[in-house]
Amino acid sequence: MRLTGLCFASILLSASLYAETVIINAEDDWAPFSSMTRNKQGIEGLSPSLVSAAFHTQGIEVKFNPVPFARCLYEVERGKAVACFDTSITEENKNKYIWHKTPLFEEGLSIFALSDSKDKNLTVKDLEGKTVSITHGYSYPNVLMDNKKIIRDESPFDDTQLKKILLKRVQYGVINTTPGTLMINANRNYKGKIKIVGLVETSVFYLNFSKSHKDGQRMADIFEKGMQEIKTNGTYKKIERDFKEKNGLNNQ
Missing domain, CATH: 3.40.190.10 (Periplasmic binding protein-like II)
Structure with a gap:
């Protein structure tokens, strides 16, 4: 098969949009913030939208692994997953994980x-x-x-x-x-x-990043930069507004 210069350039551009892919554990049963889609083929809610947007600003593509929340936490603590959402910081877990500074939502x-x-x-x-x-x-x-x-x-x-x-x-x-x-x-x-x-x-909810995973600290730092960017450029507010409209929460 022959590729024209323009076609080949388009393929290279598409491949270079995301320099890396990260797999994040996602809570599978906490609608409307994070839950399985009806066809069980993916995850939906406010959290995956925000997480994807934040990582995308840093050139990272995100894939989600929907799991029950207890397993979500367990796999991060054991280093089997790099991060999990949605988690609040408590006395019991504050030293178990790496936390980013900017909250996901309240x-x-x-x-x-x-x-x-x-x-x-x-x-x-x-x-x-x-x-x-x-x-x-x-x-x-x-x-x-x-x-x-x-x-x-x-x-x-x-x-x-x-x-x-x-x-x-x-x-x-x-x-x-x-x-x-x-x-x-x-x-x-x-x-x-x-x-x-x-x-x-x-x-206040966050992603909890793994202290045992080799990419835990690095991904936490990247995600924090992404959160700051979507807060600054208006993306966060747009996602939040769309989420409230979809779920009939405009009066909240």
Whole structure:
């Protein structure tokens, strides 16, 4: 097959757009921030959009490996994967990983209860002596996890927390605001029956990079440069705006 000079130049240009490819572990079940597509062929949400955009500014192509969050963390800690998202920094994990400086995004960690509850504006202190559901393998703030007066009940998924609230197996559930609200609005069994009654904190999420992987520190540094660039050039705001519009979150 013969290639014209223009065609050959185009191939070289396409090949040189990305000098390197990195594979990042992506949480597979945390819509709308990071979850498997319906056809199970990829990952979608705010996080992969931001991660791709940040790395692309530095000439890095990103491929995602969708995995459950517990495995996401485990593989990074063991050096089997270079990074994972979405992770908040806690006392328990702050020294396990390499962290970039610029947060990926912020998100409320809300307290949910039955809609007939008279509770409002609850804080962690108000959960003492109560049965509170959390999701197994997720990162929660120390203010919640270190309080021995709170009776914690572990659930495999956020959706399981909502089911337990509805069945009165727990008094409260602790779920991030946006995923929890969207799950309630999308399910007629939950809508109008479960509501937000308080806030644990506003959580800050990052990629956690591996200390054991040979490219951990290098990729963390590259990603930080990319995050700063998309914050400066307007890409971050555009991705965030498109995300809110797609999920009906423009009033948040």
